[in-house]
Amino acid sequence: MSASCHCNKKRDEISKLDDSLLDANDPNHPANLICELCRLFYDNNWVTGTGGGISIRDVKGKNPNLVYIAPSGIQKEKLQPWEMFVVELPDEKLLRTPNDCPTELTKSYKYKPSACTPLFMSCYTMRDAGACIHTHSQNAVMCSLLWGDKVEFEISHIEQIKALPKLAVNEKTGKVEKVGSMQYFDKLVIPIIENTPHEEDLTDSLQEAIKNYPGTTAVLVRRHGIYVWGEDVWKAKVYNEALDYLLELAVKMKQSGIPTTTQSN
Numbered sequence: 001m002s003a004s005c006h007c008n009k010k011r012d013e014i015s016k017l018d019d020s021l022l023d024a025n026d027p028n029h030p031a032n033l034i035c036e037l038c039r040l041f042y043d044n045n046w047v048t049g050t051g052g053g054i055s056i057r058d059v060k061g062k063n064p065n066l067v068y069i070a071p072s073g074i075q076k077e078k079l080q081p082w083e084m085f086v087v088e089l090p091d092e093k094l095l096r097t098p099n100d101c102p103t104e105l106t107k108s109y110k111y112k113p114s115a116c117t118p119l120f121m122s123c124y125t126m127r128d129a130g131a132c133i134h135t136h137s138q139n140a141v142m143c144s145l146l147w148g149d150k151v152e153f154e155i156s157h158i159e160q161i162k163a164l165p166k167l168a169v170n171e172k173t174g175k176v177e178k179v180g181s182m183q184y185f186d187k188l189v190i191p192i193i194e195n196t197p198h199e200e201d202l203t204d205s206l207q208e209a210i211k212n213y214p215g216t217t218a219v220l221v222r223r224h225g226i227y228v229w230g231e232d233v234w235k236a237k238v239y240n241e242a243l244d245y246l247l248e249l250a251v252k253m254k255q256s257g258i259p260t261t262t263q264s265n
């Protein structure tokens with residue numbers, strides 16, 4: 001039985017639980033933000049039916065190597081802070097599991113970390129991300145289908161592109177860094193990878209896409225959704241919103257026979 005089938009009353013009763021890796025009084029604490037943002041994403045139809053999610057690295061906290069991850073198979077809009085897993089980078093040392101909370105629910109249900117964990121970790125380790133969002137947005141799925149068997153989604157000359165970061169490889173460090181924002185005339189290119197039966201099996205192709213597309217802050221997964229990351233949780237949120245806007249617009253443009261890029265690209 002998945003935890004989403006457990007009686008919600010039981011989960012609400014223990015919502016006040018707190019420990020050294022949680023902070024009920026800080027609305028910006030990663031464990032609280034994951035719950036708040038998942039509710040927001042649920043209302044946008046991005047994380048319904050337990051799909052999708054978000055992980056946050058505590059970049060502003062005392063230990064910026066702490067990563068917060070939600071459990072697998074839970075209704076995302078009902079997540080509670082005490083249900084978070086916490087791992088420490090770079091070794092992904094497990095510091096906390098929801099089962100550490102001695103409750104009626106955790107006695108009977110063994111939580112597992114999100115199946116997206118290895119994908120989130122790839123964004124942290126390869127791009128030094130501060131947060132990673134995964135949605136099952138229908139705009140993302142539709143674009144992956146309308147772009148047929150293409151391995152890149154493209155769009156340009158749309159004002160909203162300016163909300164996205166311009167990224168470049170630092171010659172000295174070899175790391176991808178933000179060097180500004182994309183301009184109206186820039187072409188946004190997002191790699192598309194093929195879906196696999198199990199989320200974790202996407203890891204290799206996601207990592208390859210991240211390596212091959214240093215300018216991207218997102219990867220589309222055909223017939224599945226999108227992964228979007230940013231230097232902190234708020235940047236990741238803005239990038240995801242801007243991308244979803246562009247993906248929705250691209251679906252409408254394609255369906256109306258309007259090309260999403262122009263000759264000048």
Ligand SMILES: CSC[C@@H](O)[C@@H](O)C(=O)COP(=O)(O)O
Nearest residue numbers: 049050051052053072073114115
């Ligand atoms: C509707 S099931 C979706 C899952 O298989 C997966 O794609 C997903 O996005 C969420 O995985 P989860 O392990 O619940 O965090």
Ligand SMILES: [Zn+2]
Nearest residue numbers: 051052134225
């Ligand atoms: Zn998914």
